[in-house]
Amino acid sequence: MSAIVTILAGILFGLGLAFAEMTNPAVVLGFLDILGNWNPSLIIVMASAIAVGMLGYIIKKKQLKPLLSHSWQVPVMRQIDAKLIIGAILFGIGWGLSGYCPGPGLTALVNNPAEGFYFVIALIIGSGLHHLQSLSSQK
Template sequence: MNAIITLLAGLLFGLGLAFSEMTNPAVVIGFLDIFGNWNPSLIIVMASAIAVGMIGYFIKGKQLRPFLGSTWQVPTLRQIDSKLIIGSSLFGIGWGISGYCPGPGLTALVNNPNEGIYFVGALIIGSGLHYFQTKISHK
C-alpha cells in the first residue's frame, strides 16, 4: 500500500510540475528574472504549494499520527547556520543559471535530453560529493 501511495504522490507531483510549466526552464528563468522580462505566473504555483503545506501542518496538529505511517516526519532543526546558507545559495544560483531544480530537472532527461543529461550528471556528482564529505566529517 505504501508503494502505491508513493507512486500516486509522485505522479501527482509530476503532473503538477508539468501543468505549471515548472519543467520548462524558460518559464522558471522568466520568473526569476525580476529586473528583466519578468513572468509572475509561478507565484500561483508557490502559493498553492504553501497552501498544501499549511493543510498538512493543520492535519498534523489534529492527528496523533499520519494516516499511512506510524510517526510524523517533520524537520526539527531550527538553527540557521553556514551549511544552510551556503547550500540554499548554491541551490538558488544553480536554479537561476539552469532553470532546473531536481524534480523538473529529471524530466529534462525526456523533454530536453541535450540539457538534461548535464543537469542530472551534475546533480549526481554534487550529491555524491556531499555524501562522501558527510561520511568523512562524521568519522
C-alpha cells in the first residue's frame, strides 16, 4: 500500500508541476528576471507548497502515527551549517542557469529531450560526487 501511495503522490506532484508550468524553464527563468519580463507565477506555486506542508504538520499534531507507517518521519536536524549553505547556493545557481530543478528536470527528458538529457546527466554526476564525498568523510 505504501508503494501505491508513493506512486500516486509522485503522479500528483508531477501533474501539479505540469499544470503550474514549472516544467517549462522559461517560466522559472521569467520569475528570476525581476528587471525584465517578470513572471510571478512561481510565488503561487511556492505558497501552495508551503500550505500543503503546513497542513501536513497540522495533521501530524492531531494523529499519533500516520495511516500507512508505524511512525512519523520528520526532519530533526535544525542546524544551519556550511554544507547546507553551500548546497543551497549550488542548487540555486544550477536552477537559475538551467531553469530546471530535479522534478521538472526529469520531465524534460520527455518534453525537451535535448536539454533534459544534459540536465539529468549533470544531476546524476553531481549526486554521485556528493555520495563519494559523503563516503570519504565517514572514514
